[in-house]
Amino acid sequence: MKLNPRDQQxxxxxxxxxxxxxxxxxPSTKIAKLKGMAVCSATVRNAMARLEKVGLLYSPHTSAGRVPTDYGFDYWFEEFFALADxxxxWQPAQTQLVELAHGLSQRYQVCCCVGLPQVRSQQVFRVEVLDFDSTDWLILLIDRAGQSHNICINKPDDASDTVRYQFATWLNTVxxxxxxxxxxxxxxxxxxTAPRNCHDSLNQWTRELSQKLGSDNSIVVGENYLYKQIDCEQSLNIGVSFLNFVEDKLVFKNGVSVLNTENLPFSExxxxxxxxxxxxxxxxxQSRFCVICPKSAPIEKIIQEFKLIETSNS
Incomplete structure (x- = not known):
């Protein structure tokens, strides 16, 4: 769609x-008074009528001002923002991800959901198996920085120190x-190839480790802002499953992308x-950084924040 310069402005x-x-x-009067417009209210009303006719705006009530349609939002993002660029x-440190999520949430009263797949992508430097208590061994999966993920697993029937050392050696090989x-x-x-005394328990251990370490994680901040600003009777399922949904929708898309109402899983x-x-x-x-917000949020300012990220990376 091509708008004339005045209608586009x-x-x-x-x-x-x-x-x-x-x-x-x-309302048209508010637009006419904006700095740099230099048009009267009648000119703005005529332009708004044309914009409504082509489906970019609509009037919720008789003689009320105009509101953007979903199509209007799509057109705005497509024509006024070079989002893909x-x-x-973007290659932030994890601390930068968390700080940005909290900062955006507080500044603009929005919700941020950030995927943190560091658990599954952490590289293991060595493994230790410790005698934790009467029923469990404690497995330490340690990276080069000395940080570890600690998992308790049930001991096998023969839980002698010799078996524990053999199992630790095997885990280090793996x-x-x-x-x-x-x-x-x-x-x-x-x-x-695992120690024979561990064979009976190995399937259970693998399953437990997979459940605890083999899935992505996420942080969600500012979810309370959404419930204060929108009319939604059901709680929104925002977390790893939501990030998976977004990834499926935006597969192979780099840069900033926007998902409008009809592309979201929030049917209510x-x-x-x-x-x-x-x-x-x-x-x-690695994963995605998502801002979930009402359409009335200061979207231009939020996108500007990501432009600042681009500048800081260059």
Whole structure:
């Protein structure tokens, strides 16, 4: 769709005015008074009528101001933002991810959901098996920085120190220089080489380790802001399953992307939009950083934050 320059200017002004955190219908008089418009209210009303006719705006009530349609939001993102060019191959430290999530949430009253796949992608340097108590061994999966993931597993029938040392040696062979998820696959593939006294328990241990270490994690901040600002009777399932949904929708898309209402899994709520950005480590995809917010949120400012990320990376 091609708008004439005047209609495009007025449409952009309507979007910026609507997306200011309040989400109120935008009257022509307000647009006419904006700095740099230099048009009268009648000119703005005529332009708004044309924008409504082509489906970009609508009027919720007679003689009320205009509100963007879903199509209007899609057009705005497509024509006014070079989203795919913003923050390509962003490679933040984990602390930066967490700080940004909290910062955006507090500044703009939005929800942030961030995938943290460090558990499955952590590379193991060595493994230790400790005698924890009368029923459990404690497995330490330690990376080069000395940080570890600690997992308790049930002892086998023969839990002598000799068997424990043999099992620790085998685990080091399996996990050494591997990521946790690769180590789990190797445990299954190399099960017949494990100490014989451990064979009966190995399937159970592999299953327990897989459940505790083989899945991604996430942080969610600011979810309470959504429930204060939107009309939604059911709680929203925001977490790893939501990130998986976004990944499926935006597979292979780099830079900033936006998912509008019809592309979201929140069937009971049509007021939300998602701004999503993939991040990488050593140029390998890790997960996504997502901002979930009402359509009335200050979207331009949020996208500007990601432009600042792009600048800081260059």
């Amino acid at each position: 007025i449409f952009a002004a309507v979007m910026s005015t609507y997306c200011n955190g309040e989400g109120l219908p935008v 913003i923050a390509n191959y 996990f050494s220089q591997q990521t946790l998820i690769e180590g789990l696959y190797r445990m299954q593939a190399m099960a017949n 709520c049509n007021e939300l939009i998602v701004i999503s950005l993939p991040y990488f480590q050593n140029q390998e995809y």
